Amino acid sequence: xxxxxxxxxxxxDLDEHVRxxxxxxxxxxxxxxxxxxxxxxxxxxxxxxxxxxxxxxxxAQNLAINFKPPSWVVGGDQAYPLGTDNLGRDILSRIIxxxxxxxxxxxxxxxxxxxxxxxxxxxxxxxxxxxxxxxARVADVQLAFPAVLLxxxxxxxxxxxxxxxxxxxxxxxxxxxxxxxxxxALSLREREFVVAAxxxxxxxxRILARHILPSIASSITVLATFEVAxxxxxESALSFLALGVPPGVPSWGTMLADGRQYLDTAWWLGxxxxxxxxxxxxxxxxxxxxxxxxxxxxxx
Amino acid sequence: xxxxxxxxAIGALWVVVGVAVTVFVILHLTGDPAAVMMPLESTPQExxxxxHNRGFDRPLWLQFGTFAWSALHGDFGDSLRHxxxxxxxxxxxxxxxxxxxxxxxxxxxxxxxxxxxLAAVRRNSLLDILARVxxxxxxxxxxxxxxxxxxxxxxxxxxxFPVSGxxxxxxxxxxxxxxxLFSMAKVMRLTRASMLDILQSDFLRTAxxxxxxxxxxxxxxxxxxxxLPIVTVIGVEIGSLISxxxxxxxxxxxxxxxxxxxxxxxxxxxxxxxVVVILAAVSFVAINLLVDVLYAALDPRIRYE
Numbered sequence: 090x091x092x093x094x095x096x097x098x099x100x101x102d103l104d105e106h107v108r109x110x111x112x113x114x115x116x117x118x119x120x121x122x123x124x125x126x127x128x129x130x131x132x133x134x135x136x137x138x139x140x141x142x143x144x145x146x147x148x149a150q151n152l153a154i155n156f157k158p159p160s161w162v163v164g165g166d167q168a169y170p171l172g173t174d175n176l177g178r179d180i181l182s183r184i185i186x187x188x189x190x191x192x193x194x195x196x197x198x199x200x201x202x203x204x205x206x207x208x209x210x211x212x213x214x215x216x217x218x219x220x221x222x223x224x225a226r227v228a229d230v231q232l233a234f235p236a237v238l239l240x241x242x243x244x245x246x247x248x249x250x251x252x253x254x255x256x257x258x259x260x261x262x263x264x265x266x267x268x269x270x271x272x273x274a275l276s277l278r279e280r281e282f283v284v285a286a287x288x289x290x291x292x293x294x295r296i297l298a299r300h301i302l303p304s305i306a307s308s309i310t311v312l313a314t315f316e317v318a319x320x321x322x323x324e325s326a327l328s329f330l331a332l333g334v335p336p337g338v339p340s341w342g343t344m345l346a347d348g349r350q351y352l353d354t355a356w357w358l359g360x361x362x363x364x365x366x367x368x369x370x371x372x373x374x375x376x377x378x379x380x381x382x383x384x385x386x387x388x389x
Numbered sequence: 390x391x392x393x394x395x396x397x398a399i400g401a402l403w404v405v406v407g408v409a410v411t412v413f414v415i416l417h418l419t420g421d422p423a424a425v426m427m428p429l430e431s432t433p434q435e436x437x438x439x440x441h442n443r444g445f446d447r448p449l450w451l452q453f454g455t456f457a458w459s460a461l462h463g464d465f466g467d468s469l470r471h472x473x474x475x476x477x478x479x480x481x482x483x484x485x486x487x488x489x490x491x492x493x494x495x496x497x498x499x500x501x502x503x504x505x506x507l508a509a510v511r512r513n514s515l516l517d518i519l520a521r522v523x524x525x526x527x528x529x530x531x532x533x534x535x536x537x538x539x540x541x542x543x544x545x546x547x548x549x550f551p552v553s554g555x556x557x558x559x560x561x562x563x564x565x566x567x568x569x570l571f572s573m574a575k576v577m578r579l580t581r582a583s584m585l586d587i588l589q590s591d592f593l594r595t596a597x598x599x600x601x602x603x604x605x606x607x608x609x610x611x612x613x614x615x616x617l618p619i620v621t622v623i624g625v626e627i628g629s630l631i632s633x634x635x636x637x638x639x640x641x642x643x644x645x646x647x648x649x650x651x652x653x654x655x656x657x658x659x660x661x662x663x664v665v666v667i668l669a670a671v672s673f674v675a676i677n678l679l680v681d682v683l684y685a686a687l688d689p690r691i692r693y694e
Contacts, residue, residue: 229400230407233670237632238650242415242662245654322531326636329533330651349537353545360541363534371529 122379128372201259206266505580527574
């Protein structure tokens with residue numbers, strides 16, 4: 090009798106396991122994640138479709154129509170919904186085009202930081218030894234170096250360009266990955282399935298690719314999401330300090346820096362680019378929160 | 390504890406040395422500092438003379454040796470722009486930066502911890518929702534944009550506060566809010582999460598069942614156990630204030646050390662950049678060490694061997 094109930098219980102457990110909800114449903118079960126996902130989707134679409142959806146050329150100057158307020162304010166023009174800047178450029182078009190720089194810098198910087206950080210983290214955590222000590226020391230140094238100051242110094246020395254900005258932000262971001270990956274690799278190294286793989290004679294490369302990397306993929310994904318937000322803020326900060334992307338490229342940070350001089354007469358020059366940055370970062374953060382909850386087995 | 394402190398101090402020393410090497414290498418990446426430091430109209434002879442006088446024509450390791458040896462004696466060279474010792478110029482600016490940073494972090498902690506506790510105790514109340522929305526938005530706004538909007542609203546439109554420079558308390562309000570808001574949002578979120586964790590624990594249920602008064606329950610039983618992650622994040626935030634201050638000081642014309650550094654980078658005033666980065670690293674490792682020592686004071690179970 091007792092064994093029958095245990096067997097029945099086992100069947101029920103198995104059933105629950107099979108009927109686990111698909112990942113996408115779990116991910117978007119919270120309202121906040123849906124809002125975050127929609128914001129990220131909107132920014133992505135803006136970046137991809139900029140040439141088709143922007144109402145004007147983002148760099149077309151026309152001093153006859155400069156400082157036009159947003160369309161709902163007295164003196165506004167329907168053709169320029171968010172107004173025009175000091176050179177008569179359409180602010181909405183510049184914001185739409187600016188999403189390209191934000192997206193490009195966000196994704197490439199995260200890719201650079203992620204590749205460096207994950208590789209070093211695995212070396213430090215999985216192989217350990219002297220390499221671990223050296224990587225830990227270098228990480229301490231990087232942490233003690235104020236990130237913005239490091240970025241300014243590098244860009245200041247090499248000269249501002251899109252590539253320098255991406256590389257700099259990427260290089261300042263690797264430490265976070267090392268911390269997370271090292272800790273996980275350290276504990277994974279001792280787990281049964283890894284030990285079993287070693288015992289069966291699997292090569293180091295195979296163990297890393299088939300067992301270690303898939304196990305840490307979810308933490309890396311969540312971390313990378315938050316790093317995208319950090320990269321977008323840092324890029325706009327560098328552009329704001331005139332050490333970011335070149336003047337010809339519409340970027341939210343550059344728009345803010347330009348608009349700052351006209352704060353007392355034309356508030357819309359400073360308000361809208363900042364809203365664009367804040368909304369994008371908010372969307373990425375909300376999405377990252379949802380992703381973390383969905384990937385964390387305890388919350389499923 | 391003493392042995393631990395000595396080991397940590399040696400580790401901290403290594404970090405500072407590493408930072409010094411890094412900043413030195415970055416600033417010499419261009420190959421020839423003389424070419425970028427001299428005015429554009431200088432003749433090749435003048436540049437060569439300058440290079441020789443400053444020792445830039447010697448091997449890099451030798452230059453670093455001289456730099457390190459002088460730095461150990463408190464001599465970081467003279468500012469190229471001001472002609473005075475760089476260390477003195479930087480130290481002059483420290484009080485203004487410390488004033489701003491202390492104001493920002495006090496503001497953040499004094500608002501965030503009570504608000505975080507209340508949000509956790511009254512979970513899903515209006516206050517909790519407001520606190521959660523605030524910490525989300527606060528962590529998404531770029532510092533410099535917040536500063537600009539505060540200037541626009543309270544400086545330009547309402548005229549309540551001065552928007553630039555240092556002076557009395559009134560000058561401190563806007564920069565302190567700008568610098569502190571991000572940390573406030575982060576500390577609030579963590580205080581709430583940490584308190585929520587503790588409030589659901591068994592020993593708290595026991596304490597409640599014993600009839601411990603609510604205020605004593607929260608402050609004595611719950612908060613004491615929630616302190617550790619909160620102190621950690623405050624430590625991290627103080628460390629990151631150095632980076633945030635660069636932009637805040639620039640926007641508000643605050644005569645602090647971060648603004649000096651930004652100006653020095655624009656001017657290619659390398660001795661100043663080096664000294665500021667090293668001072669920042671020293672304060673960063675000092676704060677971290679302090680936080681670790683605080684752990685032991687806050688949680689008697691932690692003993693450093």
